[in-house]
Amino acid sequence: MKTRWQEHVEPTHEDIRDEILRLLMSLKGGESICPSDAARAFGSKWRQYMPTVREVAANMARDEQIEVIQRGETIDVDDRDIESIRGPIRLRLIKR
Secondary structure (H helix, E strand, O other), rough: OOOOOOOOOOOHHHHHHHHHHHHHHHHOOOOOOOOHHHHHOOOOOOOOOHHHHHHHHHHHHOOEEEEEOOOOOOOOOOOOOOOHHOOOOOEEEEOO
């Protein structure tokens, strides 16, 4: 698997944030990504990064950079722990 990142280097929270933003900026307005899209950018061990990707996404939502959505509805990450959310979630840029 070819990635932009060195597969043997653990991504930082900043690396993950930058990847989420890069992916979202490449989309048309209102489109979203799965958190696994960001995790996969870091190589074949992407599954081990999923908890960190979800944590970074929650922090980005708290900072009003992105929205975390499930079934088309925005999730209030201040109300719910991101790891307690069951089922697929999506990430999208906040409409300004």
